[in-house]
Amino acid sequence: MRAILATGALLSLVPLWLGDSRFLMGLAIGGLVFAAYAVAFNVIFGETKQLFLCVGALAGVGGYLSANFADRAGWPLPASVVAAALIATGLGGLFSWVAVRRSLDVIFTGIVTLAFSLSYANLLLGQRTFTGGENGLAVASGSETAIRGHASAYYLFLAVLLTYLAVYRLLQRSHVGWAFRSLRDDEQAAELAGVNVSRYRIQAGLIGSAMLGLAGALLAHHEGFITPSTYAFGHVDVRVLVMLAFGGIGTLLGPVLGAAVFTITDELLVGVGQLREVAYGLLVIVLFLFFRRGAIPALTSRLRRLRA
Amino acid sequence: MTAVVLDGIVLGLQFGLLGVGLTLVYGLGGVLNLAHGQLAVVAAIAAALALGAGVPAGVAALGGVLMAGLVGLILDASLMRSVYRQPTEGRVLLGLLLTLGVSFVIAGFLVWQFPIEALSLNIGGGAVELLGVRMRRGSLLASAIALVAGGALLAFFRLSTLGRAVRSVIQDEEGAKLVGINPASIRTFIFVLSAILAGLVAITRSMTSPVPVTAGIDLTILALVVTVVGGLGSVPGAFVAGILLGIVNTVSSFYIGQYITSIVLLAAAALTIVLRPSGLLGQRP
Numbered sequence: 001m002r003a004i005l006a007t008g009a010l011l012s013l014v015p016l017w018l019g020d021s022r023f024l025m026g027l028a029i030g031g032l033v034f035a036a037y038a039v040a041f042n043v044i045f046g047e048t049k050q051l052f053l054c055v056g057a058l059a060g061v062g063g064y065l066s067a068n069f070a071d072r073a074g075w076p077l078p079a080s081v082v083a084a085a086l087i088a089t090g091l092g093g094l095f096s097w098v099a100v101r102r103s104l105d106v107i108f109t110g111i112v113t114l115a116f117s118l119s120y121a122n123l124l125l126g127q128r129t130f131t132g133g134e135n136g137l138a139v140a141s142g143s144e145t146a147i148r149g150h151a152s153a154y155y156l157f158l159a160v161l162l163t164y165l166a167v168y169r170l171l172q173r174s175h176v177g178w179a180f181r182s183l184r185d186d187e188q189a190a191e192l193a194g195v196n197v198s199r200y201r202i203q204a205g206l207i208g209s210a211m212l213g214l215a216g217a218l219l220a221h222h223e224g225f226i227t228p229s230t231y232a233f234g235h236v237d238v239r240v241l242v243m244l245a246f247g248g249i250g251t252l253l254g255p256v257l258g259a260a261v262f263t264i265t266d267e268l269l270v271g272v273g274q275l276r277e278v279a280y281g282l283l284v285i286v287l288f289l290f291f292r293r294g295a296i297p298a299l300t301s302r303l304r305r306l307r308a
Numbered sequence: 309m310t311a312v313v314l315d316g317i318v319l320g321l322q323f324g325l326l327g328v329g330l331t332l333v334y335g336l337g338g339v340l341n342l343a344h345g346q347l348a349v350v351a352a353i354a355a356a357l358a359l360g361a362g363v364p365a366g367v368a369a370l371g372g373v374l375m376a377g378l379v380g381l382i383l384d385a386s387l388m389r390s391v392y393r394q395p396t397e398g399r400v401l402l403g404l405l406l407t408l409g410v411s412f413v414i415a416g417f418l419v420w421q422f423p424i425e426a427l428s429l430n431i432g433g434g435a436v437e438l439l440g441v442r443m444r445r446g447s448l449l450a451s452a453i454a455l456v457a458g459g460a461l462l463a464f465f466r467l468s469t470l471g472r473a474v475r476s477v478i479q480d481e482e483g484a485k486l487v488g489i490n491p492a493s494i495r496t497f498i499f500v501l502s503a504i505l506a507g508l509v510a511i512t513r514s515m516t517s518p519v520p521v522t523a524g525i526d527l528t529i530l531a532l533v534v535t536v537v538g539g540l541g542s543v544p545g546a547f548v549a550g551i552l553l554g555i556v557n558t559v560s561s562f563y564i565g566q567y568i569t570s571i572v573l574l575a576a577a578a579l580t581i582v583l584r585p586s587g588l589l590g591q592r593p
Contacts, residue, residue: 051404
C-alpha cells in the first residue's frame with residue numbers, strides 16, 4: 001500500500017509541472033487511462049493467465065453504452081457509467097465462465113476473445129444510428145462537468161487508477177490472491193489443496209472487466225467524442241501488451257511504469273509515422289525474447305542486490 | 309444462387325489454402341503464426357514490384373512466392389528456434405506474442421515503403437460457362453491452382469517419406485526422434501512451406517481481386533477462423549472449413565451485408581471453440 005501512496009503522491013504532482021498546457025495534460029490523462037487498462041489486464045491475465053484479447057472492446061462496451069444511456073435515454077451520468085460498466089463486467093464474466101467451463105487453454109481463450117473484439121468493431125461500424133459508424137460519436141453528457149476539465153479530469157483518472165491498484169493489491173494479499181498465485185504456479189496442486197480454481201478465475205475476469213468497462217465509460221465522457229479506433233484492438237490491446245511486457249506481467253507497478261514510458265516514447269516517435277509500428281513490433285520481440293519478466297522485477301532484484 | 313455458391317467455392321478454396329499453412333505450423337510446434345497474412349502480403353508486394361519493373365507475370369508471381377518462402381526461412385532461423393526451445397506452455401504464448409511483433413514489423417515496413425502498392429494479376433480472355441454460370445478465367449485459374457496445391461499436399465503427406473516424417477513429428481515428437489527424425493529441421497521445412505503457401509494465396513487471390521499492402525491482418529484473421537473451424541492441425545479440415553466458410557461468406561454478404569458477414573465468420577470460430585474445440589475434422593488431443 002505504501003508503494004501505491006508513493007505513486008499517487010508522485011503522479012499528483014504532474015499537473016503542477018505540466019501547468020495548463022492542454023496538449024500535455026491530454027497526454028498525461030491518456031497515460032492514466034492506459035495504465036488503468038493495463039492494471040485491469042494484469043488482474044485477468046497476469047494473475048490467472050486468461051488471455052483476454054478484448055481489453056479495448058470491453059472498454060468500448062463501457063464507452064459506447066454509457067454515451068447512449070446518457071445522451072439517448074437521458075439517464076443521469078453516474079447511472080449511465082455504472083450501468084455500462086456492469087454490462088462490460090457481465091460480458092467479461094461470461095467469457096471467463098465459458099473458458100473455465102470448457103477448460104479452454106491460453107490460445108483458445110485468446111481466439112474467442114479476439115473474435116469478440118473484431119465482431120464488436122464490425123458492429124460499431126455497422127450500427128450507425130447508435131455509434132455514428134467510422135465518423136464517430138459526439139458525447140454530449142458530461143460537457144458541463146469537471147470530467148471535461150484538464151486538472152479535474154486528471155485527478156479523477158488518477159483516483160480511478162489508484163483505486164484499481166489498491167483493489168489489485170488487496171486481491172493479491174487476500175486469501176483469494178494466495179489462491180491466484182498457487183494456481184498460477186501449479187493448477188493441479190492448487191486444486192488438490194482445496195482451492196476453487198474456477199471460481200477465482202471467474203472472479204478475476206469479473207473484476208478486471210469491471211475495471212475496463214468503467215475506465216472506457218469515463219473516457220467517453222471525458223473526450224466528448226469517440227470513434228471505433230478509440231477502443232480498437234490495434235490501438236488498445238496491442239499497446240497494453242507492450243506496456244505490460246515492459247513493466248512486468250503480474251507486478252503491481254509494472255503497468256504504471258509501462259504506461260508512463262510508453263506514453264512518452266509514443267509522443268517522441270510521432271514524427272516517424274509508419275516506422276513507429278515497426279518500432280513497436282521490434283520492441284515486443286526484444287522484450288519477450290530477452291526481458292520476459294519486465295522492467296519492475298529486473299529493477300527490484302537489482303535493488304535487492306545493492307542492499308545486500 | 310448457383311452463381312453465388314460457385315463464387316463461394318472459388319473464395320473458399322483460397323481460404324482453405326490460407327488455413328492449411330497456419331494449421332501445419334500449429335500442428336507441428338504449437339505456434340499460431342500471427343504473421344501468416346503478412347507473409348502473403350510480402351509475396352504480393354514483391355510480385356507487384358517485379359511486375360512494375362516489366363518482369364513477365366508468371367516469373368513475377370513465382371518470385372513473389374519464393375520471396376515469402378525466404379522471409380519464412382529467415383523468421384524460422386532467427387525467432388522460431390528460440391520459441392521451440394521453450395516448454396509447451398510458455399511456447400504457445402511466446403509464439404503468439406513474437407509473431408504478433410513480427411506482423412507489426414512487416415506491416416509497418418511495407419506500408420512505410422510502399423503505401424499504395426497492390427497486386428492484381430489480370431488473367432485475360434473472356435468468361436467461361438460453368439454449370440450455366442459465366443465464370444471469369446481468373447477465378448477458374450485461381451481455383452485450379454488451389455486444388456492442385458491442396459491435392460499435392462495431401463499426396464505428399466500420405467505418400468512421400470518426408471511427408472510421413474512430418475506426420476510422425478505431429479503425432480509423437482519423442483517417438484519420431486527415436487526413429488532418427490530431426491524435429492527441428494522438419495519444423496523449418498514446414499514453416500517455409502507454410503510461408504510459400506501464404507505467398508501462393510496472395511497470387512491466386514490477386515487473380516480475382518487486388519491484394520493491397522494493408523491486407524495482412526485481414527488475411528491472418530481469415531486464416532485463423534478457417535484453421536479453428538477446420539480443427540487446429542488438420543490439413544483436410546482446413547480445406548473443408550475453407551470451402552464451407554467461403555460459401556457462407558458470399559451467400560451472407562450477397563443477401564445480408566458485409567459487416568454482418570464478418571461477424572458471422574468470427575462467431576463461427578468462437579462457437580467452434582466453445583462447442584467442438586477439435587473443429588470439424590481435428591482429432592481430440
